[in-house]
Amino acid sequence: MPDVNQNQKDSSRQQCSGMYSQKSWGGSTPPFILFTAIKDVLEDDSDPIISLVIFEWRDEYLFGAYPTPDSTEKEFSCNDANVQASLCTEEELGSFILSANATEAAMNPIISRAIHIRDPKPVNYPIKNTGYYCVGTYGYSAQEYKAVVEFRNAYGELPAAQIAKLPFYGGLAIVYAVVGAFWAFLYVQNRHDILPVQNYITAIIVFLIVEQLMTWGFYGDYQNRHGSNALAKVWLVIVSILNAGRNSFSFFLLLIVCMGYGVVKPSLGKTMIYVRFLALAHFAFGVIYAVGSLSITPDNAGPLVLLVILPLAGTLTTFYVWTLNSLNLTMKDLLQRKQTVKAMMYKKLWWCILGSIVVIFGFFFVNSFTFAGRSDPDFVPDHWQTRWFILDGWLNLVYLFDIAYVAYLWRPTANNRRFAMSDELAQDDEGFEIASFGGSLDEEDGDARSPPELRTPNGGANRPLSPVPPKPANENQHPRQSLDGETMFAVGDDADKWSDDEESPRDSMERQNLTGKND
Secondary structure, rough: OOOOEEOOOOOOOEEEEEOOOOHEEEEEEEEEEEEEEEEOOOOOOOEEEEEEEEEEEHHHHHEEEEOOOOOOEOOOOOHHHHHHHOOOOOOHOOOOOOHHHHHHHOOOOOEEEEOOOOOOOOOOOEOOOOOEEEEEEEOOOOOOOOOEEEEEOOOOOOOHHHHHHHHHHHHHHHHHHHHHHHHHHHHHHHHHHHHHHHHHHHHHHHHHHHHHHHHHHHHHHHHHHOOHHHOOOOOOOHHHHHHHHHHHHHHHHHHHHHEEEEEEOOOOHHHHHHHHHHHHHHHHHHHHHHHHHHHOOOOOOOOHHHHHHHHHHHHHHHHHHHHHHHHHHHHHHHHHHHHHHHHHHHHHHHHHHHHHHHHHHHHHHHHHHHHOOOOOOHHHHHHHOOOOHHHHHHHHHHEEEEEEEEHHHOOOOOHHHHHHOOOOOOOOOOOOOOHHHEEEEEHHHHHHHHHHHOOOOOOOOOOOOOOOOOOOOOOOOOOOOOOOOOOOOOOOOOOOOOOOOOOOOOHHHHHHHOOOOOO
């Protein structure tokens, strides 16, 4: 990680960082902490002293000593008074006081020295165990001083709190490449039947592979090798821009999918122009926010930072409201037209979005309790290894699941266009009751004897429900004396006609037995 400066200010007197042992992540160089005080050329013969201590956080309780058994406050600086009180020795003058059993009780070595800034010597602290290490300084007799601390891990220049991102983003790049390979196979196999929305999905999958490779290359190949130099900062800006592009492209794709583009509607018309403008605005505000977050520190952030956050929050809210409203309207339209298969696709998408929202809010709810104790001095030492996942990692996993699920639902298949551009036949089969079937036979027999001009077009008001409406009777066709009386299933134009003019004796006898009547 980059060198850290120290001086007499309270905010810079102590610098801490997580460190991994050589066994944890490997590497050719043994990890260490190097403290170097800047030599100060003095006009007089004075020799200012800096008190230095290097320790692992779990051994922090071993600092200081109580002057008397009844004392409530510890003494931390070895001065003349504490030497006389036997809290430290003459040789330790100017250093930090450690408890009497510090050497035996400490889990890791503790270095406490007095540094003479007229001729300072570098102090090297080897790292044997993974932990959260701190370098503390105090101006014992120096009013002002400057020092540099280097936290060097065995694997390279990347800070220990971010090294886990190296395999994480590498794994994401591999997963997206696998998803892209399956998608490419289906795309090529059904290349003559691709929907426009599937082209957008293809584009975002390719974009995600490139973005993850760039992110992995930034953390793993460059920053870990060369540290945070000028080119690394340029690369970080590029990665931030790609991240803003991913967010805008994803919201754009989700919105047009929820509008039914490609499956319910072949085109969105002018609405597509508005959606593209919204995506471009969200991308522009995202880039401004990314650059601003890199250049503005929390210390100098003022009210002007709202000019960066509010526009991005506005476009993000517009995407959320428009997407959910479009999805509800699309599902309502499909259900009204009884397009159950298409409606089921959007129903699954609705559950996917709802599940993601529940997971996100649930994770934030749990994290709120975790971060509620961030003022506790032990918060960072206890969470430095997992904080990256809480802030960034798990959101990438939720996004991976969502994009993979959308790609699965809208994957290229045979007859894509036929499915998208055709409407499912509505099935309104309400059935019929067996009890009404016998009574209808007598009514049909009575209708057969009534004059044709008194019959209703549908064969009588008391006609039982039929899955298919009857075909209008031809004026030249004689009234049928069959059992059915009316058509139950329309097979074709002529296939549903029974021979009424040439009724066989057997058919006539069967009809009499069924109806119990003679013609």
